[in-house]
């Protein structure tokens with residue numbers, strides 16, 4: 594399953610309703626009129642041609658505003674990692690490239 598945020602059919606099914614989409618559209622229009630507004634997560638400027646998400650409060654009580662998609666996803670991953678406390682995230686051990694024996 595791919596997670597395409599631009600897929601119009603899947604947003605409501607995932608719990609993002611009309612209010613979310615309306616607000617997101619407003620904020621994107623606002624950003625298009627006034628580009629370079631700071632990301633709610635990293636504080637760096639955002640531009641309309643970047644992948645942007647409408648970011649929720651961590652407790653889903655409301656919206657923080659627009660954030661870079663990468664920042665929002667990373668924040669969600671950090672939160673998820675905290676919730677899985679006691680079970681360290683699997684980390685792939687780095688191994689040096691093996692010499693070819695062909």
Ligand SMILES: [Zn+2]
Nearest residue numbers: 632635661664
């Ligand atoms: Zn950001």
